[in-house]
Amino acid sequence: xxxxxxxxxxxxxxxxxxxxxxxxxxxxxxxxxxxxxxxxxxxxxxxxxxxxxxxxxxxxxxxxxxxxxxxxxxxxxxxxxxxxxxxxxxxxxxxxxxxxxxxxxxxxxxxxxxxxxxxxxxxxxxxxxxxxxxxxxxxxxxxxxxxxxxxxxxxxxxxxxxxxxxxxxxxxxxxxxxxxxxxxxxxxxxxxxxxxxxxxxxxxxxxxxxxxxxxxxxxxxxxxxxxxxxxxxxxxxxxxxxxxxxxxxxxxxxxxxxxxxxxxxxxxxxxxxxxxxxxxxxxxxxxxxxxxxxxxxxxxxxxxxxxxxxxxxxxxxxxxxxxxxxxxxxxxxxxxxxxxxxxxxxxxxxxxxxxxxxxxxxxxxxxxxxxxxxxxxxxxxxxxxxxxxxxxxxxxxxxxxxxxxxxxxxxxxxxxxxxxxxxxxxxxxxxxxxxxxxxxxxxxxxxxxxxxxxxxxxxxxxxxxxxxxxxxxxxxxxxxxxxxxxxxxxxxxxxxxxxxxxxxxxxxxxxxxxxxxxxxxxxxxxxxxxxxxxxxxxxxxxxxxxxxxxxxxxxxxxxxxxxxxxxxxxxxxxxxxxxxxxxxxxxxxxxxxxxxxxxxxxxxxxxxxxxxxxxxxxxxxxxxxxxxxxxxxxxxxxxxxxxxxxxxxxxxxxxxxxxxxxxxxxxxxxxxxxxxxxxxxxxxxxxxxxxxxxxxxxxxxxxxxxxxxxxxxxxxxxxxxxxxxxxxxxxxxxxxxxxxxxxxxxxxxxxxxxxxxxxxxxxxxxxxxxxxxxxxxxxxxxxxxxxxxxxxx
Amino acid sequence: xxxxxxxxxxxxxxxxxxxxxxxxxxxxxxxxxxxxxxxxxxxxxxxxxxxxxxxxxxxxxxxxxxxxxxxxxxxxxxxxxxxxxxxxxxxxxxxxxxxxxxxxxxxxxxxxxxxxxxxxxxxxxxxxxxxxxxxxxxxxxxxxxxxxxxxxxxxxxxxxxxxxxx
Numbered sequence: 001x002x003x004x005x006x007x008x009x010x011x012x013x014x015x016x017x018x019x020x021x022x023x024x025x026x027x028x029x030x031x032x033x034x035x036x037x038x039x040x041x042x043x044x045x046x047x048x049x050x051x052x053x054x055x056x057x058x059x060x061x062x063x064x065x066x067x068x069x070x071x072x073x074x075x076x077x078x079x080x081x082x083x084x085x086x087x088x089x090x091x092x093x094x095x096x097x098x099x100x101x102x103x104x105x106x107x108x109x110x111x112x113x114x115x116x117x118x119x120x121x122x123x124x125x126x127x128x129x130x131x132x133x134x135x136x137x138x139x140x141x142x143x144x145x146x147x148x149x150x151x152x153x154x155x156x157x158x159x160x161x162x163x164x165x166x167x168x169x170x171x172x173x174x175x176x177x178x179x180x181x182x183x184x185x186x187x188x189x190x191x192x193x194x195x196x197x198x199x200x201x202x203x204x205x206x207x208x209x210x211x212x213x214x215x216x217x218x219x220x221x222x223x224x225x226x227x228x229x230x231x232x233x234x235x236x237x238x239x240x241x242x243x244x245x246x247x248x249x250x251x252x253x254x255x256x257x258x259x260x261x262x263x264x265x266x267x268x269x270x271x272x273x274x275x276x277x278x279x280x281x282x283x284x285x286x287x288x289x290x291x292x293x294x295x296x297x298x299x300x301x302x303x304x305x306x307x308x309x310x311x312x313x314x315x316x317x318x319x320x321x322x323x324x325x326x327x328x329x330x331x332x333x334x335x336x337x338x339x340x341x342x343x344x345x346x347x348x349x350x351x352x353x354x355x356x357x358x359x360x361x362x363x364x365x366x367x368x369x370x371x372x373x374x375x376x377x378x379x380x381x382x383x384x385x386x387x388x389x390x391x392x393x394x395x396x397x398x399x400x401x402x403x404x405x406x407x408x409x410x411x412x413x414x415x416x417x418x419x420x421x422x423x424x425x426x427x428x429x430x431x432x433x434x435x436x437x438x439x440x441x442x443x444x445x446x447x448x449x450x451x452x453x454x455x456x457x458x459x460x461x462x463x464x465x466x467x468x469x470x471x472x473x474x475x476x477x478x479x480x481x482x483x484x485x486x487x488x489x490x491x492x493x494x495x496x497x498x499x500x501x502x503x504x505x506x507x508x509x510x511x512x513x514x515x516x517x518x519x520x521x522x523x524x525x526x527x528x529x530x531x532x533x534x535x536x537x538x539x540x541x542x543x544x545x546x547x548x549x550x551x552x553x554x555x556x557x558x559x560x561x562x563x564x565x566x567x568x569x570x571x572x573x574x575x576x577x578x579x580x581x582x583x584x585x586x587x588x589x590x591x592x593x594x595x596x597x598x599x600x601x602x603x604x605x606x607x608x609x610x611x612x613x614x615x616x617x618x619x620x621x622x623x624x625x626x627x628x629x630x631x632x633x634x635x636x637x638x639x640x641x642x643x644x645x646x647x648x649x650x651x652x653x654x655x656x657x658x659x660x661x662x663x664x665x666x667x668x669x670x671x672x673x674x675x676x677x678x679x680x681x682x683x684x685x686x687x688x689x690x691x692x693x694x695x696x697x698x699x700x701x702x703x704x705x706x707x708x709x710x711x712x713x714x715x716x717x718x719x720x721x722x723x724x725x726x727x728x729x730x731x732x733x734x735x736x737x738x739x740x741x742x743x744x745x746x747x748x749x750x751x752x753x754x755x756x757x758x759x760x761x762x763x764x765x766x767x768x769x770x771x772x773x774x775x776x777x778x779x780x781x782x783x784x785x786x787x788x789x790x791x792x793x
Numbered sequence: 794x795x796x797x798x799x800x801x802x803x804x805x806x807x808x809x810x811x812x813x814x815x816x817x818x819x820x821x822x823x824x825x826x827x828x829x830x831x832x833x834x835x836x837x838x839x840x841x842x843x844x845x846x847x848x849x850x851x852x853x854x855x856x857x858x859x860x861x862x863x864x865x866x867x868x869x870x871x872x873x874x875x876x877x878x879x880x881x882x883x884x885x886x887x888x889x890x891x892x893x894x895x896x897x898x899x900x901x902x903x904x905x906x907x908x909x910x911x912x913x914x915x916x917x918x919x920x921x922x923x924x925x926x927x928x929x930x931x932x933x934x935x936x937x938x939x940x941x942x943x944x945x946x947x948x949x950x951x952x953x954x955x956x957x958x959x
Contacts, residue, residue, distance in 0.1 A: 020892060027900025028888040028907065030835020030875035037834040127818075204839050204847055204901040204935055255837070255901030256935050288840050510899030510936050683895045683941055690938030714840040714933070722939040723930035727922075751938075 002741065003523070005674065011590040012526045014519040015562075015742070018679040019529045021515035023253075023508065032253040035208035035223050040281040043210075044073055046274060047129035048267055048284075049119035049136045050293065051111030054147065054366035054707025055160070056140035058109055058118060065135040066121055071128030075136065076120040076274060078106035085273040086239045088264065090330035092480025095337045098170040098362075100330035101161045105270035111140070112160065112328035113366050114709050115293025117267045122274055122282060145366040145707040149302060149325035152363035160328060160364045169330055170337035170362040174344050176419040177355030182317035186308035190391040195776040196380050196756070197700035198300035201373055202719050205255020206286035207295060209268045211275035220247045222272060225254045227262040227507055228547035233539045234483045235264050235333065236272050251537030257509040258691065259373040260295050262549050264332040267294065292712035297701055298339060298373035300325050301380050305347070307388035308355075313396050313403040317355035318348045318419075320384060324362050327369035333482045336370050337362050342377025342469070345420050347385050349467035350429050350645065351407040356419035366707040372549070378468060378753035379692055386464040386757040387764075387775060394768060400463050400761070401442065404647075405433065408465060422467075425638070427645040428733040429465060432669045435731045436463075436647050440667045445651060453769065459664070462650040462762025466754040470551035470672070470746025471642035471737070473635065486635055488552070489543025490561040492521055492568045493629035496614040498592055498606030500525055500532045502565070505545015506557030507537045511748055512680035513553050517561050519677060520742065524565025525572070526589025527606065543631055551746020554676055555642060559740040560634040566741075567630035576609055578624050634740065642737045642745040646670025648689070650758035651726075654766045656788055659781030661697060661763060663724065669731040670750045674743035681747045682730045688751020689728055694720040695752075696759040697778050804868040808833070809877025817864040824848040824859030826867070827874060835875035835904040839933070846932035849905035850874050856912040875904035884911050887949050896945040898936030906932045910946045919950045 004010050026032060063075040087102035107118045119136045123129035144158040151157050152167040160167055183189060210223040220242055226232050229249040237244040254261065271284040286294065301324045308317040322343045326336035340360030347358055393403040408429035409416055417423050436442075442461070449459050477484040491503040502521045508514050514534040522529040535541060543560075546552065569589055576594040577584035580603055588597040594604040612619060613626050620626060636642065649667040654660075668685050675681050698718035702710040711717045736743025756777060763784070764773050772787040785791045800819045807813065808831060817826055827833040827850065839847035841860050848859035851873040878884045884907055890896070897903040906929065913920055913928040920928065925946045926939070934942065 021895065024892040024895070024897060024900070025888075027897055028875075028891050028903055029879040030833075030904045031879075032900050033834075034837070034901065036828075036838075202933075202935060204845065204899065204933065205837065206839070254899060255839075256899045258935065288842065510897075510901075512895070512898070679895050683898065683937060686938035686940050687898065687936045688938075691935065713842050714844040715842050719933060719935070720938075721930045721933060722926040722943065723923075725926070725939050727940055727943075728938065 011588065012523045014523040014529055015676050018677055019515060019519045021512050022518055022534065023514055034205055034253045034255050035210055035225050036285045038210055038223050040212060042280040044122050044124055044280060044282050045126040045129045046120050046122050046271055046282050046284045047126065047133040048117040049121065049133045049138060051107065051114060051116045051118055053111065053140050053142055054114050054145035055143040056111050057143060058107060058111060058138060059141050060139040061119060062137040063119065065137065066132040069128060069132040069135055071123040071125055072132040073122045073124065074278065075132065076106065078104055078108040078118065081105045081270055081273045082108055084240065084277060085269060088239060088332045090332040090335045092335050092477065092482060094480040095170060095335060095341065098330065098335060098337045099164055100169060101164060103266065103329045103332065105266045105273055113368055114707060115368060117270060120270050120274060122278065147365055147367065147703060147705055147707045149323055149363060149365065152325060152365055160366060167364045168361065169326060169364050170340065171360065172341060172344055173359040174420060175357045179317045179319055179355045179357040182355040183306065183308045183319065186316050187311040188392060188395050189306055189308050190388055190395060191306040192387060192391060192775050194303045194305065194384050194387060196299045196301045196383065197777050198297045199373065199695055199699045200292060200295050200297045200701060201258040201260035202291065202714065203256035203258065203260050206288065206291045207261065207265060207268065208285045209271050210281060210283040211272040212281035213276040213279055215279045218246050220272065220276065222249045224249055224251055225261055226251050227257045227509060227549055229507065229537055229539050230505065230544050230547065231484055239269060240273055240276055248540040251507055254509045257548065263296055263334065263371050265294065288714060289712045292717065293368060293709050296331055296371040296373065297327065297368045298370050299380060299695065300370060301343065303380065303384050305384045305388055307392055309392045313393065313398050313406050315351050315353040315407045318353065320347050320358040322358065322360040324360065325365040326362055327367045328364055329369045331369045331371035333484060334372055334477060338372055339370065339377045343381045345422055346377055346381035346467065348419065349381065349385065350409065350465040352409045353407065354419060367703055374688065374691055375749040375752035378466065378749065379695060379756045382464055382466045382754050383757040383760055387760055390761045390764065401433065401437065404463065404465055405430065422643065423639055424643050425737060426735045427467065427643060428671045428735045429645055431733045432645060432647050432671055435733060436649055436667055436669045439669065439729050439731050440649050457653065458656055458766040459651065459653045460762035460766030462758040462760065462765055463647065464754040464757035464761060465647045466645065468551065468644045468750045468753050469641045470644055471555035471636050472550045472552060473637065473640050475640035476550060485544060485546040487633050488545035488557045488560050489631060489633040490557065490564045491543055491629060491631040492525065492564040494568060494572060494606065494610060496610040498610050500527055501535065502532055502561060503535045503542045504557050504561060505543050505547065506553040507548045509548050511553065511684055512677065515680060516554050516558055516676050520558050520561045521565040524562045525569050527592045531592060543633065551748045554744045555746055556634055556636065558676060558744050559742045560632050562742050563632035563634060564630045567632055568628065571625065571628055571630060572609065575613060575624065575626055576604060578621055579609065579612060580604065636739050638739050642739065644670065644672050644745045644750060646750050646754060648754035648758040650762040652759065652762045652766065654763055654784060656770065659784035661779060663693065663726040666726050666728045666755065668728065668751060668754065669733065671733040671735050672747035672750065673734060673736040673745035675732055675734060676744055684748045685730050685751040686728050688749060689755040690720050690725055692752040692755030693725065693759060695777060696756040700778050802865045804865055806867050806870050806872055808872045809874060809880065819865055821864045822860050823862040823864050823867050826864035827859065833874045833876050837901055837904065846905045846909060847902050849908045849932065851908055856909050875907060886952060887911060890945040890949045894941045894945040896937060896941040902932060902934045906934065906942060914946065914950055914953060919954045922947060
């Protein structure tokens with residue numbers, strides 16, 4: 001059965017329309033319920049004593065003073081929690097050679113970054129827990145800290161984990177074609193050294209968890225701000241020795257995630273372990289300093305890359321040497337090798353060329369562990385690729401749009417396999433570029449730029465094409481042995497009043513999952529979206545699923561919802577056929593009514609059908625199937641990932657005296673396949689763009705040489721605020737995936753993937769007449785003034 | 794230090810139009826008092842440095858950071874949180890505009906954003922987009938990229954000005 005999405009006049013045509021988000025009205029009234037809003041009887045709070053040193057042996061811990069603080073219930077050390085919680089090792093079998101030592105909820109014997117939890121203090125109030133934590137006396141013996149990425153593997157650098165042998169966590173070299181020969185024969189070769197700074201997600205709601213252990217039931221319940229409730233269920237069960245079926249994870253409202261809340265954090269597992277020991281609810285809400293020194297960091301890469309082109313600008317070869325430092329542990333269970341691996345997979349992504357070499361080297365150091373953060377690896381790969389393409393265009397005296405058009409895969413070339421061995425089902429680089437040119441009036445903007453330059457005003461246009469990995473199959477994590485589900489499920493049922501309930505394994509982090517599901521189910525069954533109640537985020541209620549990550553909610557969860565809704569529609573019509581003595585194939589459901597398909601004549605409202613099924617089932621034929629509930633699960637199988645594509649443009653002005661960049665406007669045309677809800681998609685793109693703009697201009701975690709975090713507050717770590725951000729124009733090309741009825745691919749990370757590269761290219765476009773170039777993010781006034789040689793190096 | 798912070802002080806104020814009397818620790822922040830003692834969980838603690846604006850509430854008509862003001866400083870004041878502003882319908886047009894424009898995603902910053910925006914909307918005239926952006930520059934949103942918020946506030950400013958002129 002198919003839906004004619006190309007017919008806007010079809011019945012129940014909610015897919016493709018902007019419908020309101022069912023949860024938005026609640027949130028604007030302050031009626032959301034985030035984890036910190038949940039209060040339970042006998043609740044206690046936990047605060048953590050964290051390592052003040054980047055690397056130290058824990059010689060002794062004295063908790064006697066802390067235990068005497070009024071309100072303190074109990075104090076736990078690493079050894080005590082290790083007795084009830086097994087350690088974890090974050091490796092994946094398909095990332096060959098990846099290594100990481102066992103990690104415990106609290107440091108045992110040795111602390112390896114500033115912020116690592118060492119002691120937990122539990123008290124009847126958060127204040128008392130913090131006071132207790134202040135009274136814990138830990139005797140640290142400093143050990144040499146590894147803090148520099150590029151010397152981490154040098155013979156003179158101490159080995160962070162002696163049992164690992166060296167500081168190399170993972171290395172992958174990919175080579176396709178004859179790269180050296182292509183470079184040797186090239187007309188032009190450009191080379192650059194890029195750096196992307198260490199970022200963190202800065203979720204408005206800090207990491208939050210409340211765990212209760214009911215010994216009478218033998219059940220653990222965790223209220224958790226998470227993107228992956230079922231994954232957390234598995235992890236808590238596995239490491240705390242509880243049957244998986246006896247762990248329930250509830251994920252209510254979540255105040256921003258962006259990848260930060262899809263990982264296993266030692267202090268959160270510690271909270272669960274403590275709840276199990278104490279047999280009462282324990283709450284941990286990170287404070288903002290804890291967000292900076294324990295939330296995963298990301299994007300800390302240095303890359304030297306080269307691009308070879310012929311005299312007509314055709315790409316002959318690309319050679320990338322990527323380095324990243326991941327902190328002291330690979331993060332469980334997704335691991336910290338994925339970002340580097342993504343850089344290898346994604347560089348050169350839009351372009352049709354043959355010779356490609358990329359290596360990533362992933363090293364340990366004594367800093368906060370890094371892991372997957374919105375658009376994982378994409379902003380890095382896109383900046384490297386698009387930066388080099390612009391440099392090549394400049395060297396050849398070619399327009400940046402023209403060089404891209406000469407190299408992008410033709411829109412009718414698919415399916416193709418890229419030199420990174422990524423398989424593309426169907427992309428639209430040229431159509432997207434054409435749409436961008438129209439939206440931004442590229443030629444007009446170039447003329448304006450030239451006119452202003454004559455007046456000493458330096459404005460730049462930056463273009464960045466990109467691909468984005470979405471709808472992952474088990475090739476991302478499952479094949480590596482991680483219990484991270486790539487499939488997702490949805491149960492849809494009709495209640496006696498004719499209303500529909502949809503239970504989904506994907507989660508709501510604010511992106512609009514519940515609205516998306518409501519309209520997919522509404523169209524699939526044949527009711528209006530306001531007749532659909534969506535329930536997500538409860539492992540004891542929803543079908544098993546992966547949750548929210550890698551831009552999978554709409555493409556995977558949405559398809560499961562559509563299929564289950566269509567199945568329910570079929571069940572309803574079978575009952576209706578029996579009641580109306582009509583052939584079900586001649587009946588349809590429209591706006592909550594069973595109707596004759598041909599005439600559209602109303603035959604019966606769903607609430608009447610519900611009344612009969614649930615209260616007068618005696619009047620239906622014996623043996624008639626009457627289950628008004630259906631479940632379907634969906635997994636992609638034709639392609640490992642559903643790639644999307646897009647192109648962004650930045651228009652900005654550089655003040656050459658102060659080095660300040662003013663963002664004037666930003667465009668993004670992207671192709672996420674079927675657009676289910678245009679408004680939600682556009683706002684995902686806008687929010688994603690701005691998250692990338694933060695990385696381009698402001699965001700950078702600073703450490704000193706001893707591994708001390710220097711900017712652990714929102715006053716010191718700059719994020720994009722309203723005054724500095726531009727208005728953004730969003731356009732779409734739709735190339736639906738053929739893997740699903742719905743045809744949707746992911747949209748949540750495209751903005752973040754491309755915007756840093758667009759800004760970098762725009763700055764360099766503005767500065768090119770002055771002979772200056774920047775490739776180290778963020779592009780602070782200082783870095784721009786150094787590039788302009790206004791200030792010395 | 795500890796003894797000082799353990800000192801408790803009697804305060805009397807109105808919160809969302811209702812009289813409240815309480816004995817509060819001298820060191821307790823207003824946002825913790827509202828959330829923990831009164832169960833008003835609309836205002837959120839986020840940066841705890843007065844930078845992000847998630848805890849913004851109205852105190853005597855001004856938008857105030859609940860993490861920078863102590864509960865004792867709210868003695869004899871009139872405090873409004875998003876819950877009270879919702880019940881009184883004082884910002885219903887703004888809330889409707891936020892929902893219609895999808896000017897919120899996770900919603901964590903939204904109560905503070907609404908209080909800040911309402912302060913601007915109460916001033917004379919229709920603010921420009923730049924003025925809206927400037928006024929909201931102390932309210933951090935990681936989800937939306939701000940444009941939808943600016944649109945929603947601009948829409949309400951124009952609508953209110955239209956009503957005032959009529």
